[in-house]
């Protein structure tokens with residue numbers, strides 16, 4: 262309808278194409294102002310007429326020529342179009358019923374790499390990693406819905422001099438049993454111990470360096486201890502991933518690129534980009550107002566940035582990506598700017614548009630009283646488990662009869678954390694206030710899930726209702742029903758915008774808008790009424806709401822319980 266409207270407006274004005282008009286056509290902020298509004302300001306210049314007169318003439322010219330238009334009103338410089346309600350409802354409902362509603366195939370045949378989560382082996386999976394995991398997973402779902410082939414890459418921090426230190430600490434003060442029993446907590450303590458001891462004993466640093474050199478040279482003992490630390494760490498990471506329902510296509514971390522860095526150094530040399538500086542090798546980026554990108558340390562050790570350079574070429578060759586996204590905290594902004602610039606300087610003009618750093622804000626834990634395992638370190642897993650147990654308490658109290666309490670508590674508890682994380686722009690800090698996150702009536706995950714469960718229960722109550730059947734659309738043209746449908750119909754735009762801006766919060770806001778609109782509809786009209794026609798029409802709207810809420814939450818990485 263919007264297209265047809267744009268088409269006919271274009272025929273009756275000067276200087277604007279149907280596409281221009283399509284992007285100018287607005288959905289008025291209030292339903293009293295109609296379903297579409299066309300602002301005539303921009304035409305005043307080309308048509309040498311006052312905008313309100315243009316609007317009047319447009320009204321006169323179009324009236325009667327489109328059968329779906331009920332009325333046209335001129336308000337100020339706007340031409341407001343009122344669509345015939347039953348036709349409008351029919352179009353919107355039919356669109357929303359489609360299988361892949363909200364999605365598209367814009368990305369067909371194109372690959373996107375998303376590098377996210379990527380914890381540092383032997384270090385805990387903390388709240389910051391929780392954010393990258395949640396954001397990355399949502400971007401994966403969003404891009405997949407648009408038809409892209411998405412490669413989910415966990416670029417584990419599993420290489421570097423810290424492993425030399427860890428081996429020395431383990432050999433001096435560790436035990437196999439303690440590491441096996443306490444996992445990462447033990448490894449972190451060993452690491453801390455190394456640093457306190459090294460203050461007294463300088464030879465420790467030398468030993469650590471020697472062990473890392475052994476690792477780089479493929480020494481069997483060194484590598485087997487390293488691999489073991491990695492396996493121990495992965496057990497804990499996987500527990501968090503399982504709670505979150507997150508998976509990866511590749512765990513090629515930093516160690517994977519260790520034999521691919523010499524080629525990078527060679528490329529840089531050939532391009533005359535490598536400079537010696539105090540024994541180290543760097544790429545000078547002064548011209549771009551950046552600190553130099555260090556490629557090789559004075560002691561010959563390879564580093565983080567070099568492995569990232571290698572990873573980019575590897576990914577480009579392996580996946581032929583149109584975009585490679587990096588979801589990490591803001592503190593790595595400079596690192597990525599440097600690495601991307603070096604790639605560009607190597608003659609890859611795609612770097613600027615295809616390599617994208619996606620930073621996010623901090624997590625503040627005030628108000629989230631958490632029992633910590635060791636010291637003041639907050640494990641992501643503990644936050645998730647705490648959320649689940651809090652939800653379980655609520656369920657025990659409010660719905661003790663519920664059959665699959667544990668399953669529902671997990672969906673709602675984890676969903677609450679994810680939703681809270683994705684409810685604002687990425688760059689904003691996220692705060693943890695349990696009362697807020699878990700409030701079933703606030704702008705929260707549980708509220709949307711609750712609305713979904715309400716839709717499910719309404720549909721369960723009428724088992725013979727056929728979702729696919731046509732209904733009498735004129736029976737759901739009341740204000741609340743129309744507002745609900747209009748909210749639902751924003752889904753495709755929300756998904757496209759979220760992808761374009763790398764902002765999942767556009768989806769969570771959308772879900773809240775639909776849930777609120779549904780609850781207004783639900784409060785204004787009883788759904789399960791005796792009149793079959795009315796009941797079916799309202800149930801159809803309920804079914805479409807249910808499907809849309811489920812699909813929107815799925816894009817955030819949240820599951821929906823049928824009852825809660």
Ligand code: ARG
Pocket residue numbers: 376378379380381416417418569572587588589
């Ligand atoms: N391991 C890093 C960290 O925990 C994140 C790695 C991000 N990805 C990358 N390709 N550099 O901070």
